[in-house]
Amino acid sequence: MKTKKIHKPLIYAHRGASADAPENTMASFELAAQYEADGIELDVILTKDGEVVVIHDDDVDRTSNGKGTVEQMYYSDIKALDFGSWKGSEFKGEKIPLLTDVCRLVKDKNMLLNIEIKPTVRSSEIEDKVISICKSMDLVDQVVISSFNHYCMRSIKKKFSKLETAILYQSGIMKAGRYARHTVKADGIHPHKYAVVAECVKSAALNGIKIRPWTVDSPAIFQKMAGIKYITGVITNRPDIMRKALNEITNK
Ligand code: G3P
Ligand code: CA
Numbered sequence: 001m002k003t004k005k006i007h008k009p010l011i012y013a014h015r016g017a018s019a020d021a022p023e024n025t026m027a028s029f030e031l032a033a034q035y036e037a038d039g040i041e042l043d044v045i046l047t048k049d050g051e052v053v054v055i056h057d058d059d060v061d062r063t064s065n066g067k068g069t070v071e072q073m074y075y076s077d078i079k080a081l082d083f084g085s086w087k088g089s090e091f092k093g094e095k096i097p098l099l100t101d102v103c104r105l106v107k108d109k110n111m112l113l114n115i116e117i118k119p120t121v122r123s124s125e126i127e128d129k130v131i132s133i134c135k136s137m138d139l140v141d142q143v144v145i146s147s148f149n150h151y152c153m154r155s156i157k158k159k160f161s162k163l164e165t166a167i168l169y170q171s172g173i174m175k176a177g178r179y180a181r182h183t184v185k186a187d188g189i190h191p192h193k194y195a196v197v198a199e200c201v202k203s204a205a206l207n208g209i210k211i212r213p214w215t216v217d218s219p220a221i222f223q224k225m226a227g228i229k230y231i232t233g234v235i236t237n238r239p240d241i242m243r244k245a246l247n248e249i250t251n252k
Contacts, residue, residue: 015042016031022083024063024097025096026101045118046070046122046126046129047074048071052129064078113144114146116147145165166187173191180207187210190235212234213231222242
């Protein structure tokens with residue numbers, strides 16, 4: 001019987017090791033490094049005064065002890081909030097990171113970084129800032145930028161073609177590889193895990209497009225994906241468990 005080839009997808013920690021530490025904080029990114037994730041996935045939004053901060057929601061309400069919309073708040077005010085206690089008292093005092101804080105960690109640990117730009121009417125401003133940070137931190141070769149806003153991905157590519165980009169989507173895109181390659185001029189697709197169907201893989205293969213599904217927390221789904229050549233990475237809340245699952249199939 002023919003044995004199925006393993007392709008060792010890279011493991012990206014979704015908002016850090018967010019199952020065990022408060023999402024999008026330095027604690028969760030450091031834990032991801034400890035868990036031997038290859039990379040980190042994070043979300044970025046601009047503050048009122050134009051700082052690029054790492055946070056998923058458009059407000060601080062769910063993940064801090066404060067209230068307010070990120071884009072209408074000053075960085076100094078958001079920085080004073082506690083982003084750890086909601087997850088557990090041991091994380092009390094965790095601050096909101098700047099993108100540059102995480103870039104320093106990524107550089108230090110020699111990891112990969114997936115920066116997701118959250119949709120905003122200030123798209124051009126955040127695109128310019130993210131590009132400038134990647135360049136100044138010398139991280140261009142370690143970064144992939146993604147967004148649900150595909151205009152933003154097209155724009156990043158136009159502004160600085162060396163940066164790898166990927167379109168995010170939940171479902172509903174036919175021939176996603178062709179759309180990414182020819183319409184958006186992106187290098188990858190980041191579909192929801194249930195959108196990774198045969199037609200999607202075929203279109204990615206035909207167009208030389210990388211696939212990194214999210215959020216893959218089940219070892220069984222991960223191991224199945226490791227048999228698909230074009231799935232070059234997975235985005236997971238459980239990098240420790242995915243590492244174990246990969247070790248199991250590669251050490252057989
Ligand atoms: O990048 C994959 C995933 O993070 C997209 O969804 O809502 O978790 O940012 P969300
Ligand atoms: Ca995200």
